[in-house]
Amino acid sequence: MSATAEVMPPGFGEPDAEDLRQADFPPVMPIAVATLILVVAGGVFVASQYGRPAKLIVPTILAGVAVLLLIVNATLVLRVKEFARPVFFRVFGWALLAYAVIAGILEYVFIYDSTPARVLTLFTAMLILFAIDVPLMLAYSVARWQPPDAR
């Protein structure tokens, strides 16, 4: 692989105000990734039992913990001071729309396949978590690097 040593042009690489504010931000990304891991693990657990009555205790616990983490994360984001909130909500809104479409397609597959009601309910809850958690990650990862007054 290539190794390139290079010099940034002046004014193009110095730490700026956004870099300095990072230490004040709560651990939103690790919590969001943990939420996603729980959702994906629950989905794989249920899907791996296809064709026999699914044991839903473990995935229900995973989904429950994921809900708690998502609520904690949303609270943390809303309580951040000096944060580019307009940018966050703009990105969150559009990403929510995009991921709602993806989650909707997956939900359609489960309904079309006549997934049993209990399993479908759990899948639906996980898809809702997925469709909120991913936009939250995308919006936060953009807004954290924007000046607080950015629109």
Added chain:
Amino acid sequence: MTDIAIDPGLDTAPPETAAGTVQSAEPGATPPPGGGGHGPPPVPNFNIVPVRALPVVAVLLIGLIVAISSNNLWALTFFHVAGGGLWTSLDLFLGLVLGPIMGSLSIPARIEFTTKFMPRMLLIMPTLVAMTLGAGFQLARHVGNLDVSYPHHGWLVASMVIVGVMAVIALGLLEPANLAVLFELKKPHPNGARIQRLMKVFIYTAGITGIMQIATIIIMTFLASR
């Protein structure tokens, strides 16, 4: 993988930052503050979401829904194989070929490439992932591979776990880095060091998911040949 050393403290501009290198690329390019040949390289004007490509995405997603609702074996196989093949190829190409090339480009060239390339990736990757996973799940259910009674069910579950890990990496690291780079480049004065860091995350994670895709291909070709 690309290894880029950055020295943000030096105040000597490299020759390639001379004004005009990228500035003429597109109308509306941001001129370097202060004018002259030194200062941050210009950033071409660009759209974060390439709106003109949205109809193509819509057609593909509608095609996917039709394939699922018709349970047509060819259509499901097409969406799964075409989507998965492109997803794997793009990840590997990005991580192992394009990444090192980008690392050797001049900063203005890299910025111009990024402003043209990353918005497209913002639409291409989620579309390919939706095609591959949506059609794949339905295909496996349709041909009976998803059932626990399937003799190689364990292999299928292994592929689900690998795809799950890839999804976490892609959605938790790759896509946020992609979007953050685009918004950084939209600033009047983008932070070059931050863009480098985020691009490195993007390229590395694409390479990692690409390598994990090879494991998926091994499992999938094994299952298809049984």
